[in-house]
Amino acid sequence: ICRAMGADAIIDRNAEGYRFWKDENTQDPKEWKRFGKRIRELTGGEDIDIVFEHPGRETFGASVFVTRKGGTITTCASTSGYMHEYDNRYLWMSLKRIIGSHFANYREAWEANRLIAKGKIHPTLSKVYSLEDTGQAAYDVHRNLHQGKVGVLCLAPEEGLGVRDHEKRAKHLDAINRFRNI
Structure with a gap:
């Protein structure tokens, strides 16, 4: 990695x-x-x-x-x-x-979002949990059983439903998923 x-x-x-x-x-x-x-x-x-x-x-x-x-x-x-x-x-x-350091100020956050939108940097998650598994997600984070960032699907039954540019996502999918299954 x-x-x-x-x-x-x-x-x-x-x-x-x-x-x-x-x-x-x-x-x-x-x-x-x-x-x-x-x-x-x-x-x-x-x-x-x-x-x-x-x-x-x-x-x-x-x-x-x-x-x-x-x-x-x-x-x-x-x-x-x-x-x-x-x-x-x-x-x-x-x-x-x-x-x-706790991420960024307003200007830096705006710039980070701009770079994400351009596909220059990639927001990565090592694991995504369903809403039903929120308790397990919290337990894993509390006990340091996770690696990297985790997400919980709250209003979506599956990943990728908020994607607006499917071609750009497909181009960068390997980078987006680089920390999965570690």
Whole structure:
């Protein structure tokens, strides 16, 4: 998926066995260091300028650690938990900053909609639930059993009924569905 989106260097932290927590209450800085070393192997010795931190609790400490001195950690979600923990020495002593981001202002939202309408960017859902399965959707999100974004069909019996330009949708269907069945 990442390569399809243009990424050159990818680390699958699960496949490479990174465990940033020794147990539920104890982070593992040795794993942060191992992770940072792997990043530098892939980037020719460079640390990361900007980390877009989405998982939250599970990875936040590692994200603060691996960001370069003077770099930025942008948090935009907390899929694995919103109580983020990190070693503040790696933030303040290295002059890093954490910024929160919750999508966009009015102008940016307008521009995003324009780009979606032009087929330049694609609103993706990893799973769509029927109205009858709303409880399961809420449970899956609450328990972090989902990947990415989920949707619930409220006034439609099936997907695609609001599509006005079927030709454009067909052209971009692979991109729209890239996160399905992950």
